[in-house]
Amino acid sequence: MFSGLSAFPLTPVNETEIDESAFSGLVSRLSEAGVDSIGALGSTGSYAYLTREERKRVAQLTVAAAGTTPVMIGIGSLRTAHVLALAEDAQNAGAAAVLLAPVSYQQLTAEEVFSLYEAVTRELSVPLCVYDNPGTTHFTFTDELHSRIAELPKIGSIKIPGVPVDPADATARVKSLRSQTPSMVTIGVSGDAFAATGLNAGCDVWYSVLAGVLPKPCLAITRASQNGDQDTAAELSNRLEPLWDLFRAHGSLRVVSAIAQHLGLVESPNLPLPVRGLDPAARTRVTAALEQVSDLV
Incomplete structure (x- = not known):
């Protein structure tokens, strides 16, 4: 469950409803591509903007469309009682795992x-992935806290927010965290531009935004690293720099939304207001970037 490539699809939504057909199409497309798991209702899935009933329905749709591919469902919410309810919904839907970020309004200790x-x-009753994402939660985990949480029952993985750019520093970072957590708890890298470096440094899984809409190049990077071909993994990631540059400029959610729309996978609008898609100039940059990496996707 917590190894290889975990793809996080967009949840196409407008102000009245989720586009269930488009969402199911995104999920089935990932399963057919051969990703190792599918992570619905992560940040790319706009979980924080959806009601409990909407999230329950997304969980059901994901499991139904994923076929034999394991599904992880995000259950983050402001209150513990709400998280427990969402966890129950995810498990009842057939999720193989859940993903939990420490969502807050008041600063948490x-x-x-x-x-x-x-x-x-x-x-x-299913394993949990710890979602360490200070960019959205504004909470920074220490390794000491990761170590304490990793000792709890049902903890299966830790999703860390990228690694140092330097490969040696990245390896040291992953080794340090691994030395402080149980061996059965995997370490996963996020922040797609850092993924090849993280995998080459010893991370077990890539929790990927881009894979939710372009699984092919992400699978190629993951499989190269898994097979010990670190140079190829790094080279393929470098080839995707036009996309990484857009992620840095506009945020990954808006960029993958634009990619999905460009490919005809979703309609517009597909993001929950007040979040808006890219303006025409930025969409032109997305089209140009896709043309630059067309041989990979």
């Missing part, structure tokens, strides 16, 4: 975050 994971894992 380390002890409060630990108590969240403690309460949730106590009730789970």
Whole structure:
């Protein structure tokens, strides 16, 4: 479950409903491509903008469209009681795992975050991936806190926010975290531009935004690293620099939304207001970047 390539699809939504047909198409496309798992209702899935009923429905749609591909469902919410309800919905839908970020409005303490994971894992029947994403949660995990949480039952993986650019520093970072967590807890890299470096540094899984819409190049990078061909993994990632540059400029959500629309996979609008898609000039840049990497996708 927590190895290889985990693809995170967009949840196409407008102000009245989720585009269920488009979403199911995105998920089935990932399963057919051969990704190792599918992560619905992550940040790319706009989980924080959806109601419980909408999230319950997305979980059901994901499991139905994924076929035999394992599904992980995001359950982050502001209150512990709400997280527990979402976890129940995800498990009832048939999720193989859940993904939990320490979502907050008030700044959380380390002890409060630990108590969240403690309460949730106590009730789970499926494994949990710790979602370390300070860019959205504004909470920064320490390795000490990761170590404490990783000792809880049902913790299966830690999704870290990128690694150092230098390969030696990245390897040291991954080794340090691994030395402080149980061997059965995998370490996954996010921040797609860092993924090849993270995989080459010893991360077990790539939790990927881009793979949710362009699985082919992400699979090529992942399989190259898994096969010990680190140079090819790094080279393929470098070839995708036009896309990484757009991610840095506009944020990955808006860029993958534009890519999905360009490919005819979703309609417009497909993001929850007040979040808006890219303006025409930026969409032109997306089209140009896709042309630059067309041989890979």
